[in-house]
Amino acid sequence: MKTNTSTSACSILLLLSAGLCIGWAQTWDAIRQSAGQLTSIQAEFIQEKHMAILSHPLISKGRFYYQAPGSLRWEYEKPIRSILMVDEDRMKHFIQQNNELVEDTGMPLQSMQIVLQEISGWLNGRFDDNPAFNAVLEPDRKIILRPKEKAFAAFIEKIELCLSDRVGIIDTVLIYENSDSYTKLVFQNVIPNEKIPTKIFRDVQ
């Protein structure tokens, strides 16, 4: 009897917490409040590049680190190692060339790098106060971002963010360049709220 009661109590608690988790992405206020609890996050990601011309998507793999309020390290390990680091509004981009990481200083900021910078904002729960995108919160924990500027829309048609049932976590990001071409980012082995050493955002290693 005792075991049954405790099992039932556990089940009710689990259901309640699941209900609370599902509820975290129903309103902008709830999202901002939940994201406020997130101090850091690190995860692996798999990036699939889909294009009409490709029979198989192009696969990239990497890892990212985020520390509130705005430090980010976005690192591709395959097929070409490259690292984007944002720390105290300073951004650096390194690319592996001839077995050596070389700082890329010449190229202007690419749209994909703008998206990566946006990720800091998303992890802060700031989806709807972005000057570059109009944000719409849809059912099933989905957020659609569309560029406000026509010129920017020529590069990125829309971005779809699928939020996890775990509070403050994003499961997948879909970046549509047009109807034939999109990039899908899937996050795995997500570790929230664990202290990340500062050097991760400053040193290439």
Add this chain to the structure above:
Amino acid sequence: MKPVPTLLCICLLLCACASSVPRIDPMENSAAKQAMALKCRNLFPTGEWQLLHSIEATAPDGHQALLMGATVLSSEPQRLHCALMTIEGFVLFEASAEEGNLVITRAIAPFDSPALANGMMDDIRLIFFPPEATRCEFGRSQNGEEICRYYMADDSLLDMTIHGDSSWEIKRYDDDRTIIRTVTATDMTDSFQKSVLLPKTLKLTAHGLFGYELTMHLLEALPLGK
């Protein structure tokens, strides 16, 4: 007195550049010529492939950039689709060429000039497709290397030299016989599909005042179709 020798030197240099097509000792035996024609043709990928390269591009002003290039090609019928993208996968240029028609589906500055797009597709064709020549010669260079020489419809000329280790080189000359492109293919590998040799490294040099250089490393090669 001094300007005259300087001018003479420049003229001689220009003459040397313009007449840089090497002499070849032509093959006479028709069976040997056929074998040589096949050998050169077989250095280009046959069937359908999806290739991914890293591309180190050096612009005429010396500016360098690292990009990725996805190429989907079919040798018969000849079809070519290509996309040039940033390391993060953002597409800067996308185009298809089929039966002589070039369709550009995406072109973002600095890849938005039609001349640049045409030139880029010409370069990709030069690298991946055997030349469609009006006349061919087969022979050996002065240092004994095998050469397939293709005379093209636009009066340009193309020399394909095969080295001992199966690596190869293409030199393209314009109608004045001035060299305009060099392609070198090295580190041949059959690890993606047995019996098909693909170069792990390709280097294309566009010569001239607005010359550029592309060094391509093969990251992935997927045979498509049957």
